[in-house]
Amino acid sequence: MVTPLLPLTARHTVAIIGAGISALACAQVLASSGASITLFDKARGPGGRMSSKRRFDTKLDLGAQTFSVRSTEFQSAVDAWLDNGCVATWPTRTYQASSTGWQTLNDGQTRYTGAPSMSALTRYLADSLTTLPHVELYAQTLIASLKRVHNGWQLIDSRGTCYGPYDHVVISAPAPQAYSLVAEWDQTLASACQTREQRACWAGWAIFDRPLPRLTDVDPDWQMARVTHPALRLVSRNQTKPGRDTPQESLSLLAQLDWSEAHLEDAADLIAEQLVAALRSIFPTTVTLPTPIDVGAHRWRYAQPASPGEQIYLYNANGLALCGDSYLTGRVEDAWLSGHRLGEALINRPL
Numbered sequence: 001m002v003t004p005l006l007p008l009t010a011r012h013t014v015a016i017i018g019a020g021i022s023a024l025a026c027a028q029v030l031a032s033s034g035a036s037i038t039l040f041d042k043a044r045g046p047g048g049r050m051s052s053k054r055r056f057d058t059k060l061d062l063g064a065q066t067f068s069v070r071s072t073e074f075q076s077a078v079d080a081w082l083d084n085g086c087v088a089t090w091p092t093r094t095y096q097a098s099s100t101g102w103q104t105l106n107d108g109q110t111r112y113t114g115a116p117s118m119s120a121l122t123r124y125l126a127d128s129l130t131t132l133p134h135v136e137l138y139a140q141t142l143i144a145s146l147k148r149v150h151n152g153w154q155l156i157d158s159r160g161t162c163y164g165p166y167d168h169v170v171i172s173a174p175a176p177q178a179y180s181l182v183a184e185w186d187q188t189l190a191s192a193c194q195t196r197e198q199r200a201c202w203a204g205w206a207i208f209d210r211p212l213p214r215l216t217d218v219d220p221d222w223q224m225a226r227v228t229h230p231a232l233r234l235v236s237r238n239q240t241k242p243g244r245d246t247p248q249e250s251l252s253l254l255a256q257l258d259w260s261e262a263h264l265e266d267a268a269d270l271i272a273e274q275l276v277a278a279l280r281s282i283f284p285t286t287v288t289l290p291t292p293i294d295v296g297a298h299r300w301r302y303a304q305p306a307s308p309g310e311q312i313y314l315y316n317a318n319g320l321a322l323c324g325d326s327y328l329t330g331r332v333e334d335a336w337l338s339g340h341r342l343g344e345a346l347i348n349r350p351l
């Protein structure tokens with residue numbers, strides 16, 4: 001499957017579809033070769049499932065809330081981000097919560113988050129790349145198809161604009177989205193995408209104009225709660241994340257995956273209402289939850305792989321490559337490793 005390529009040099013051009021953590025990790029390695037790199041993302045900015053949403057004066061993380069580290073390779077990257085200040089350790093005050101009570105939760109694992117919001121990390125990576133003269137990023141550009149031409153690959157966006165040609169195209173979108181781009185051109189990559197099913201997840205939010213009620217035997221500054229409830233699996237208090245200067249109570253409410261899939265096509269306001277009702281159910285009946293001043297929900301159609309995969313990345317001699325968390329497990333570290341190692345392979349650096 002993995003065909004050795006000629007080392008990438010400053011003469012080469014690479015297009016990267018997506019600007020999430022895997023794409024940015026790949027671009028960072030490729031940039032060291034001097035090759036010209038162009039990133040395309042359909043969203044307004046970089047980040048993908050690590051992006052944050054602004055509501056009023058606050059920022060909500062609606063995708064990954066935290067990440068952990070298992071490999072020394074990723075730890076060195078995280079250490080550099082800690083030094084830079086775009087990442088911090090969080091949370092340290094976690095609970096397991098249900099309608100029958102709250103217990104402290106400590107599994108001994110150090111977790112990290114972007115500071116002051118998850119998007120600070122991907123923003124930092126994107127900014128450091130785009131200050132380089134040979135790297136550019138096109139936001140709000142949905143790549144709709146690829147075209148093989150004699151000297152490489154062209155990319156065509158949803159408005160019909162054509163980019164390229166490029167020697168290599170790296171696709172970092174979740175596998176079902178990558179499939180639609182490679183299906184016409186590469187049966188091996190297309191089959192790999194088809195085997196990687198992604199699960200969906202609703203992520204809700206609730207913003208309050210006053211603090212949540214205090215609970216007996218629960219630290220008033222609790223930061224995150226894993227929840228036992230059919231609809232709700234996690235509550236995260238955004239204002240407790242490091243580097244925040246607004247104390248406004250703003251919660252991210254991540255839904256259970258089974259529940260998300262059963263309600264995938266429901267309206268977002270209905271989902272938000274049900275997640276707030278689930279939140280209410282984990283507070284004792286003796287306390288009153290204030291009425292939120294703003295609620296909403298975001299549908300992640302491809303939130304995480306349904307099962308662990310075994311390939312870190314895939315590439316073919318025709319210049320097409322796939323990276324992202326789809327091919328391992330749905331973790332920030334896996335996404336980063338996927339992009340980073342693909343970058344190393346493309347510049348032919350020994351691993």
Ligand SMILES: Cc1cc2nc3c(=O)[nH]c(=O)nc-3n(C[C@H](O)[C@H](O)[C@H](O)COP(=O)(O)OP(=O)(O)OC[C@H]3O[C@@H](n4cnc5c(N)ncnc54)[C@H](O)[C@@H]3O)c2cc1C
Pocket residue numbers: 017018019020021022023040041042043046047048049050062063064065066067068141142143144172173174177201203254300302303304323324325326329330331332333335
């Ligand atoms: C609700 C939720 C909770 C999570 N919790 C955790 C957690 O606690 N810990 C953890 O480690 N991980 C968690 N994750 C997983 C983590 O966020 C992902 O593993 C990681 O962010 C994936 O990065 P990626 O670069 O592979 O993909 P993405 O971040 O999805 O990046 C892909 C990018 O491609 C873009 N794109 C797609 N198609 C196109 C196209 N045709 N044209 C242009 N652009 C395109 C998208 O806009 C996106 O920006 C969570 C994810 C979700 C959704």
